[in-house]
Structure formats: C-alpha cells, structure tokens
Amino acid sequence: MQQLQESAAFIQQQVEGFTPEFGIILGTGLGGLVKEIEVQYSLSYADIPNFPVSTVESHSGRLIFGTLAKRNVVVMQGRFHYYEGYTMNQVVFPVRVMKLLGVQKLFVSNAAGGLNPQFETSDLMVLTDHINLLPGNPLVGRNLEELGVRFPDMSEVYDEKMIRQAMVIAEDADFDLQEGVYVSVPGPMLETKAEYRYLSMIGADAVGMSTVPEVIAARHMDLPVFAISVITDMCTPDRIKKVALADILEAAAKAEPRMTLLIRELIRQQ
Numbered sequence: 286m287q288q289l290q291e292s293a294a295f296i297q298q299q300v301e302g303f304t305p306e307f308g309i310i311l312g313t314g315l316g317g318l319v320k321e322i323e324v325q326y327s328l329s330y331a332d333i334p335n336f337p338v339s340t341v342e343s344h345s346g347r348l349i350f351g352t353l354a355k356r357n358v359v360v361m362q363g364r365f366h367y368y369e370g371y372t373m374n375q376v377v378f379p380v381r382v383m384k385l386l387g388v389q390k391l392f393v394s395n396a397a398g399g400l401n402p403q404f405e406t407s408d409l410m411v412l413t414d415h416i417n418l419l420p421g422n423p424l425v426g427r428n429l430e431e432l433g434v435r436f437p438d439m440s441e442v443y444d445e446k447m448i449r450q451a452m453v454i455a456e457d458a459d460f461d462l463q464e465g466v467y468v469s470v471p472g473p474m475l476e477t478k479a480e481y482r483y484l485s486m487i488g489a490d491a492v493g494m495s496t497v498p499e500v501i502a503a504r505h506m507d508l509p510v511f512a513i514s515v516i517t518d519m520c521t522p523d524r525i526k527k528v529a530l531a532d533i534l535e536a537a538a539k540a541e542p543r544m545t546l547l548i549r550e551l552i553r554q555q
C-alpha cells in the first residue's frame with residue numbers, strides 16, 4: 286500500500302493535478318488509440334518509482350495522460366504479463382495506482398486466439414465473463430483493506446450496461462461485435478491443439494495471456510470494467526495454423542480502427 290501511494294504521489298506531482306476519470310489498458314498491437322488522445326503528459330514506466338518495466342518489444346511502456354472525447358483519461362501503453370516473470374502483484378500494480386489517481390472505470394483490450402467457430406480473424410469480442418487459468422491471482426495474501434474486501438464478488442465482472450452500450454455503438458457504426466468468455470493462460474507458448482479443444486470445452490470463446498489479473502484487481506476495488514479482445518488467430522481444429530507474432534500484430538492492426546472507435550464512443554457516453 287505504501288508503494289502504491291508513493292507511485293501515485295509521484296505521478297500526481299508530474300501531472301500537476303490532472304485527474305483521470307477513466308483508465309485504459311492497451312494490448313498487443315493496439316497502441317494506436319493513443320493517436321486519438323490529446324496528450325497532456327506522458328511518463329515512461331521506467332521513471333515512476335516502484336513501477337515494473339515492460340520487457341515485450343511490441344509494448345512501449347508509457348503512462349499517458351490526456352483527453353479522449355473530451356474526457357480525462359490515463360492510458361497504459363504496454364502492460365505487464367505473467368509470462369514475463371512478474372508477480373501477480375506487479376502485473377496489477379498500475380491498475381491499483383490508476384484507482385488511487387481517481388480513475389472511476391477501467392477499459393481493457395487484448396489480443397486473443399479465437400475458440401468459438403463463429404468468429405473470424407480480426408473480429409472484436411466484448412468480454413461477458415472470464416475463466417482464470419493463470420497459476421495464481423493478485424488477491425492472494427494479506428488483503429489490502431484500503432482497496433477492497435477479502436472476498437470480492439465476481440458475479441458481474443464486466444459491466445452489463447457498458448456491454449449493451451458497446452453493442453449499440455457497433456451496430457450504429459455497422460460492424461459485427463462478438464460477445465464471449467475469455468480464458469487467461471500463462472503462456473508464453475501458444476496452445477497445443479488438445480489445449481485449444483480443452484479450452485473450448487470448458488466454455489471459453491477466446492484465449493489470451495493477460496487481462497484477467499488486472500480485471501480481478503479492478504473488481505476488488507469495485508471499479509466497473511469493460512474489456513475487449515481482438516481475435517488475432519483462429520484456433521478451432523479446422524482452422525488452426527502456425528502463428529507468428531507478425532501475424533498477430535497484422536490482425537490486431539486491422540481491427541484497431543474499430544476498437545478505437547468503440548472505446549472512444551463508449552467513453553463519450555459515460
């Protein structure tokens with residue numbers, strides 16, 4: 286708690302009293318939303334005390350403060366993954382700092398593999414629920430009472446009102462928006478065919494290596510959450526093929542304008 290407060294105090298000093306209303310976490314290949322933001326302050330993770338430092342090349346590691354649709358936002362350009370070797374507490378550290386900075390709602394994006402046969406590469410999927418298959422979660426250990434309760438409810442993890450608003454925005458903008466369950470796995474290897482089949486059988490529509498820890502930490506602090514996956518590769522038995530990071534980035538780039546529109550309009554409506 287002391288480390289969180291120290292980081293928040295440092296950031297507050299740097300941004301000269303700017304109070305973000307919404308927090309946004311951008312996933313692999315989805316950093317372009319930042320182009321839509323009127324940036325006021327941009328801090329490198331490396332300069333923020335206690336902040337973990339990003340190791341993935343496709344993530345740039347900056348905390349950006351500015352306005353999107355005339356609303357104050359803070360954006361994590363680059364996130365921390367369990368597979369990089371961070372502890373769950375490190376993975377969610379920035380989300381907790383965002384809350385201390387005043388954030389009232391959290392928006393999360395990620396790249397994910399498609400398990401639902403009705404999906405296509407570059408589809409967007411709104412998360413309606415999740416399954417945590419990471420080997421741990423950020424709430425294990427002594428509860429930080431200042432942040433939330435010991436046994437947080439998870440019956441409505443993803444804010445239903447924002448899901449409905451997103452469906453209307455997509456309809457008005459004339460693109461398909463899928464809905465489904467996201468399962469988080471440790472990675473960094475992609476799954477075997479048998480694992481994809483298993484993940485599909487347990488009820489997941491998309492699989493990825495992020496999001497769930499941050500969402501758990503946000504719900505612990507009672508922050509409403511909206512999360513979206515970009516389906517970067519299809520993993521059903523008939524469509525699975527070798528994927529390279531370049532393919533994932535290409536599929537994410539194709540979906541990015543739709544994702545950006547969706548998050549911007551959703552923020553406008555809050």
Ligand code: HPA
Binds near residue numbers: 399476492493494533
């Ligand atoms: N599995 C896990 N994570 C992913 C995938 C996948 O197939 N695609 C993009 N992120």
